[in-house]
Amino acid sequence: MNPEIAEPIPISALEHYAYCPRQCALIHVEQVWSENLYTMRGRDVHDHVHDDSSHEVAGVRMERSLPIWSNRLRLTGKADLVEFHDDIPYPVEYKSGRHRKGNPETIQLCAQALCLEEMFRVPVEKGALYWHGSRERREIIFTDAMRLQVEEVAAALRDMLERGIVPPPVNDKRCEGCSLRESCLPAVVADKGRSHRAARELFVV
Secondary structure (H helix, E strand, C coil), X not given: CCCCCCCCEEHHHHHHHHHCHHHHHHHHCCCXXXXXXXXXXXXXXXXXXXXXXXXXXXXXXXXXXXEEEECCCCEEEEEEEEXXXXXXXXXXXXXXXXXXXCCHHHHHHHHHHHHHHHHHCCCCCEEEEEECCCCEEEEEECCXXXXXXXXXXXXXXXXXXXXXXXXXXXXXXXXXXXXXXXXXXXXXXXXXXXXXXHXXXXXXX
């Protein structure tokens, strides 16, 4: 598909894909969604954050629920909060839980930075993640490696969406708190895959 006419990808889908490609496909290919305690908490946090507003605190302009996009990467979405320090955008992404290992959230934040760079034509070198559950704010520096990872994830995600692929389940600790577990059936699908492999191997001479 010609990237110039391809539909933009929601920035939030990058985090879904980085966390679990199957979860991302169930949401964005199969249009499956289900609520659990974690998604309800997340929605509650973002409902409060996403009130459109613009104000200034100690000389720092703050824009909430700011629409952002990148024509180059074909991304679109809304930033929870963008602080403007001397006219330099500083994205802040809010999360409902506590700080956890891994970088899916960082990929989403860096994607916002790439959008802001393209929109405002200024370098965006850092931003922050804020975890509502632990009241922790952590500054993130956007390295070259991180920026490249955003582009790679965006390309892999676009390929998956255009081909309509639903990857196999990971069936690991990521599944424990996933709201789509009942739709994904990771253990059942994984068992079927092992059974099929065993059957093929049984008849290999």
